[in-house]
Amino acid sequence: MSKIEIRSPLPGTFYRASSPDVPPFKADGASVASGDAIGLIEVMKTFQEVPAGVDGKNITFLVDNEEPVMAGQVIAEVEA
Amino acid sequence: MTIRSLLVANRGEIAVRIIKAAKALGIRTVQVHSAADADMLAVKLADAAVDIGSPAPKKSYLNIEAVVNAAKAAGVDAVHPGYGFLSENADFADAVEAAGLIFIGPKGDAIRLLGDKVAAREVAAKAGVPTVxxxxxxxxxxxxxxxxxxxxxxxxxxxxxxxxxxxxxxxxxxxxxxxxxxxxxxxxxxxxxxxxxxxxxxVITKARHVEVQILGDGQNFIHCFERECSLQRRRQKVWEEAPSFLLPADVRTRLCDSAVALAREVGYRGAGTVEYLYDEVTKEFYFIEVNTRIQVEHPVTEMITGIDLVEEMIRVAGGAPLSIRQEDVQAEGHAIECRINAEDPAKGFLPAPGTITRLVVPEGEGIRFDTMLYEGYTIPPFYDSLVGKLIVWGQTRDACLERLKGALEGLTIEGIRTTVPLHLALAEDDSVRRGAFDTRFLETWLETEFAAKAGATAEVA
Incomplete structure (x- = not known):
């Protein structure tokens, strides 16, 4: 079983949900499809979706909600 | 009391601008910064700097307690709020005064009154200013x-x-x-x-955005003519000019006088801007709102009047009367400001923070560049994308546009994408040259003319 990394395309602040009062895009351990959004990056007052980019299952987030991230930083891992 | 030291409660280019004005007045400066901004230019230029919290604005630049505590600990006389962040927050103005310090701007009550849209409309109507x-x-x-x-x-x-x-x-x-x-x-x-x-x-469907710069000391109120700011994207100004060159002289007089009447109605103190929509067909103007702070585009007014607005607002906050009378305010020539953002105009204005590897700033008569950039500086992703303002003055608008093109070509910012190519295309556009635009012009132009231009360039490259 191999792990696949999902990296942030941009630097900024990472959010797991589209607003504070809705559930996260993906719960811990959920399966993802390549086109699914797994979170948002706030960069310079605009919000960009982070697509999973891969199909996988049992997602593990390595970055907490509202934490700063660098471009290319691994945000989450999934099992292929 | 004369202000001998002030805290800059902002960041970026406006923090640099405030420090320059303070230095010219012999005032000591203390710069606040978030953990992500320890390397910013204003921190290097200020006499002292204070870390006020983590990168998220609400934990640093929007944190009233942290900013007021920093001002008290630094022992400054006054606080300059800049624009954005806490600049139009009446509670912040009150908190600064409650701490025994001077807020460089109007009283909290005036900010509160003019910030309430219905109340501001009523004040305008009372002062005889036409409202929508x-x-x-x-x-x-x-x-x-x-x-x-x-x-x-x-x-x-x-x-x-x-x-x-x-x-x-x-x-x-x-x-x-x-x-x-x-x-x-x-x-x-x-x-x-x-x-x-x-x-x-x-709804006023075809209108220009025109605004009047006002100054007051609580007793005397003047205007420094108007600005034309119709070129906007998503309600954000992109390019600003002074004066609004197609405005008939009699309309200009009525417009500027109405802004002064409004300032007098509320006993205004400091620098402010009264914003209007102007219908070119009917020659009618309508009040929209008052901004109770220094604005991003203030340099175009400075370029045509020779008045230093930031110095003036600091002097007035210290209790001095206005240093200029209305008859001293003369407008000469034409000025244009281009907002240089860290965004890629060819990719839907995708934000582009990063490290500046090379910076060449054009110099010469009538050219000014307000910025917080320097070679080796890394722009953090947590704040606004504005990284600089190129302001150019010319004896006529045509001369100004010519000089602007040269200045834009001479401005080199490497390491990030910027909106410089957008401004070059605007400076060369025929509608822009003729002044044939309203507040809806830019978004349509971006989808048609600019998209075609960007596409053609991409093919050549």
Whole structure:
């Protein structure tokens, strides 16, 4: 079983949900499809979706909600 | 009392601008910064710097307690709020004064009054300033709304009294729309702002954004002529000019006088801007709102009048009377400001933070570049994308446009994408040269003319 990394395309602040009062895009351990959004990056007052980019299952987030991230930083891992 | 030291409660280019003005007045400067901004230019230029918290604005630049505590600990006389962040927060102005310090801006009560959209409309009407046709104040019932719409006609905007900045607005195309939207808008305003109050304003479809710079010391009130800021994307100004060159002389006089009347009505102190919509066909102007702070585009006014607005607002806050009388304010020539953002205009204005590897700033007569950039600086992703303002002056508007093209070509910012290519295309555009634009021009132009140009360039490359 191999792990696949999902990296942030941009630097900024990472959010797991589209607003504070809705559930996260993906719960811990959920399966993802390549086109699914797994979170948002706030960069310079605009919000960009982070697509999973891969199909996988049992997602593990390595970055907490509202934490700063660098471009290319691994945000989450999934099992292929 | 004369201000001997001040705290800069902002970041970026405006923090640099405030420090320069303070230094010219012999004032000691203390710069606040978040953990992400320890390397910013204003920190290097200030006499001292204070770390006020983590990168998120609400934990640093928007944290009233942290900023006021930093000012008290630094022992400064005054606080300059810049623009954005806490600059129009009446509670912040009050907190600064409660700490025994000077807030460089109007009193908290004036900020509160002019920040309430319905109250500001009433103040404007009282001062004889034309407002957008609509309701006199808050509307209690749909019957009242119907009566107002019968007078103004459609389309009409339903606005939340507690809204602002484009939030809490619905547009009704006809009476049926109004009947349907009115109760929903009220419920939504109550949920969003804790205040279900609504008012109506007619939609002015083809209009220019024109604004008047005002200065006051609480006793004397003057204007420093107007600016033309119609080139906007998503309600954000992109390119600004002074003066509004197509305005007839008699309209200019009435417009500027109305802004002074409004300033007098509230006993204004400091620098401010009265914003209007101007209908070129009917030659009518309508009050929109007052910004109770220094604005991003203030340099175009400085370039045509020779007045240093930031120095003047600091002097006035220290208790001095205005150093200039209305008859001393003379406008000469034409100025244009281009907002240089860290965004890629060829990719839908995708934000582009990063490290500056090379910076060449054009120099020469009539060219000014306000910026916080330096070679090796890394722009953090947590704040606004504005990284600099290129301001160019010329004896005529045509001469100004020519000089602007040369200045844009001479401006090199490597390491990040910027909006310089957008401004070059605007400077060369025929509609822009003729002044044939309104507030809706830029977004359409971006989708058509600029997209075609960007596409053609991409093919060549």
């Amino acid at each position: 046709p609509g309701s006199a104040g808050r509307l209690a019932t749909i019957e009242e709304a119907r009566a107002v719409a019968a007078k103004t006609g459609f389309p009409i905007m339903i606005k939340a009294a507690a809204g602002g900045g484009g939030r809490g607005i619905r547009i009704a195309a006809d009476l049926a729309d109004l009947e349907r939207h009115f109760p929903q808008a009220s419920a939504e305003a109550l949920a969003s702002f804790g205040d279900g109050g609504l008012y109506l304003e007619k």
